[in-house]
Structures are given as structure tokens and as C-alpha cells.
Amino acid sequence: MFAVEFKHVICCLVWLFALSSFMLGCSNASGSKAPTVVILGAASTKDLLEDIAAAAKASLGDPIEIEISTGPSHALAQQILSGAPADLYVSANRQWAEAIVDADLASDSIDWLANSMVVVAPANSKLSINSLEDLTSADVKRIALAGENVPAGIYAEQALTHYKLWDPLNVAGKIIRGHDVRSALAYVQRGEVDAAIVYATDARLTDDVRVVAKLDPASHTPIIYPLVRMRTSSRESEQVYQFFLGSEARQIAESYGFQTLVTDQGKE
Structure with a gap:
């Protein structure tokens, strides 16, 4: 009888240990997941955004993931206006950036690049x-x-x-x-x-x-690319936003043939 009860206790302890290990593993996995910054950008900025995002991840001290989705500026703006999650938005004209600002969804918007x-x-x-x-x-x-x-x-x-x-x-x-x-x-x-x-x-x-x-x-109308930061953005998105306005991002943009409209001190 005692042997049966002892065996039952041992089984329970093993089960509890396995359960606690599983929960701890899940907790660690969840806790170790890097914050994600979502960027929606005009189709013409696809390669540029990917290169700047890679440079930002290498430069920033904390682990961070950057998800980029590109397409027509008006379609991306309409997605944001309809509630789609985004931290940064790059439009190929001022009109759609202004629509985001007018909807009180932006905390910052700056003329970032120019094109021809x-x-x-x-x-x-x-x-x-x-x-x-x-x-x-x-x-x-x-x-x-x-x-x-x-x-x-x-x-x-x-x-x-x-x-x-x-x-x-x-x-x-x-x-x-x-x-x-x-x-x-x-x-x-x-x-x-x-x-x-x-x-x-x-x-x-x-x-x-x-x-x-x-x-x-x-x-034609001047080709301006505003860079918009959403009002709901995180600390990590602020870091990425500032990196996009910095000298390294500016050099990458100019290597693609874009004209940059900001300096480290702000708008030119």
C-alpha cells in the first residue's frame, strides 16, 4: 500500500516538474521575443526601406524586429485610416501623409525624401x-x-x-x-x-x-516623401524613426538616388 502511494506521489511530482518546466519555457519564449516595428511604405521605397531597416537593427542596441509592407501610397494610407497597425508610414506624396495627420493618427510627420x-x-x-x-x-x-x-x-x-x-x-x-x-x-x-x-x-x-x-x-507636383510616425507608436519605433532621420539612413537614401530633405539637426 505504501509503495503504491509513494509511486503515486513520485508520478505527481514528475508531472508537476514537467508542467512547471513547460510554463517556464513558454514564459522565457514570450519574454525573449523582440519588439516589432511595423513600417508601411510606398512601393518605390521597398529596397531602400529594407536596407535602412537592416542598418537600424544592426545599429540599435536592443533586439528589435522590423516588418515592412510596401504598395500604393493611397492604399496603405486607407489601411491605416481603417485601423491597420503601423508604426511608421512613408508616402510618395504629401496628400496621403496629410490625411493621416488630419485624422489625428500621427505624432510626427516630416518631409523626408524627394524624387524625379x-x-x-x-x-x-x-x-x-x-x-x-x-x-x-x-x-x-x-x-x-x-x-x-x-x-x-x-x-x-x-x-x-x-x-x-x-x-x-x-x-x-x-x-x-x-x-x-x-x-x-x-x-x-x-x-x-x-x-x-x-x-x-x-x-x-x-x-x-x-x-x-x-x-x-x-x-508636375513636387515629388515629396513624408515620413510619418503614428501616435500609438512604441519606444522602439521612436528609435527607428530617429535612425531614419539620421546620417547613416541619409547616405543609404542618397545611394539609391533619392534627395534627402532632412539633416541631423532637422529639416533643411
């Missing part, structure tokens, strides 16, 4: 496209722009209107729209269109396209 627009054609194209006016040639059948609500698409349409090319190209049915500016670039890379209007920084990312024309900055 270019016309690109496939690097191996046999067509004679060497200027903006060549887009009206009968040989040019398809010209890709970003979506009509996407900043890059808006800037491109403004520029074509400025050069009095929008109506003839649109009436001729040459304009096709991509989901975002990277989609328009991909169409050219794959040779699915004869030309596209994209950001100068996008054209630098691939040898599959060549720049045939640079658009006058006066032909």
Missing part, C-alpha cells in the same frame, strides 16, 4: 525611342504608368498634360496602368510595353531598362 520622373524603355528595344516626343510614334503601342490614384501615376499624367502629350497618347489607347510604379517598371523589364514613366530611383535598380528622357520637375 523619367521615361524608360526596354534596354534591348529595337524601337527608336530617344525622347519624350517619340512616344507619339506609331511604332510605340503601349506605355505603362502607375495607377491613376497612385502618386507616380498622378505625377506622370500631370507631366504628360504639361507637355501636351496626354490627350494624343490617351486617345490612341497607348496608356496602360500598373498596380503601382514597380508594376509599370516590371512591364518594361519584361518587354510587355514599349515604354513607361517611373521614378528615377526605380530606373536605377535594373539594367533591363534604359532612360530615354528626364521629365522637368516643373511639369
Whole structure:
């Protein structure tokens, strides 16, 4: 009888030890999980954000995870306005950053970067496209722009209107729209269109396209990328935000061809 009871006690102790070890392990796993900073950014900043995020993680002392999601600026802003979690938001125009600010969701918003627009054609194209006016040639059948609500698409349409090319190209049915500016670039890379209007920084990312024309900055609204920090952001997001405004991030941005609009002391 005693042996049976002793065996029962031992089994209970083993079970309790196993349970306590499991709970301690769960606690440690939970406690060791690094804080996560969520960044939503314009499609044209994808590679840039990934490089700056990697530099930030290497520079900051505390372990931190940075999740990046990119896409059309207006779609990302609408997600934030609908309650999607985000710590930082990078828009390719002021309009959508201002919408976040006007909704009282931002604690900080600063003009961070600037960009320009270019016309690109496939690097191996046999067509004679060497200027903006060549887009009206009968040989040019398809010209890709970003979506009509996407900043890059808006800037491109403004520029074509400025050069009095929008109506003839649109009436001729040459304009096709991509989901975002990277989609328009991909169409050219794959040779699915004869030309596209994209950001100068996008054209630098691939040898599959060549720049045939640079658009006058006066032909469209200034291309400004605000950096917005959400009001609900954490201490870690504040650290990442400050890193994005610092000299190392500025050097990375300039290596991609962006113009930086802030210094270590603040806005230029």
C-alpha cells in the first residue's frame, strides 16, 4: 500500500516538474521575443526601406524586429485610416501623409525624401525611342504608368498634360496602368510595353531598362516623401524613426538616388 502511494506521489511530482518546466519555457519564449516595428511604405521605397531597416537593427542596441509592407501610397494610407497597425508610414506624396495627420493618427510627420520622373524603355528595344516626343510614334503601342490614384501615376499624367502629350497618347489607347510604379517598371523589364514613366530611383535598380528622357520637375507636383510616425507608436519605433532621420539612413537614401530633405539637426 505504501509503495503504491509513494509511486503515486513520485508520478505527481514528475508531472508537476514537467508542467512547471513547460510554463517556464513558454514564459522565457514570450519574454525573449523582440519588439516589432511595423513600417508601411510606398512601393518605390521597398529596397531602400529594407536596407535602412537592416542598418537600424544592426545599429540599435536592443533586439528589435522590423516588418515592412510596401504598395500604393493611397492604399496603405486607407489601411491605416481603417485601423491597420503601423508604426511608421512613408508616402510618395504629401496628400496621403496629410490625411493621416488630419485624422489625428500621427505624432510626427516630416518631409523626408524627394524624387524625379523619367521615361524608360526596354534596354534591348529595337524601337527608336530617344525622347519624350517619340512616344507619339506609331511604332510605340503601349506605355505603362502607375495607377491613376497612385502618386507616380498622378505625377506622370500631370507631366504628360504639361507637355501636351496626354490627350494624343490617351486617345490612341497607348496608356496602360500598373498596380503601382514597380508594376509599370516590371512591364518594361519584361518587354510587355514599349515604354513607361517611373521614378528615377526605380530606373536605377535594373539594367533591363534604359532612360530615354528626364521629365522637368516643373511639369508636375513636387515629388515629396513624408515620413510619418503614428501616435500609438512604441519606444522602439521612436528609435527607428530617429535612425531614419539620421546620417547613416541619409547616405543609404542618397545611394539609391533619392534627395534627402532632412539633416541631423532637422529639416533643411
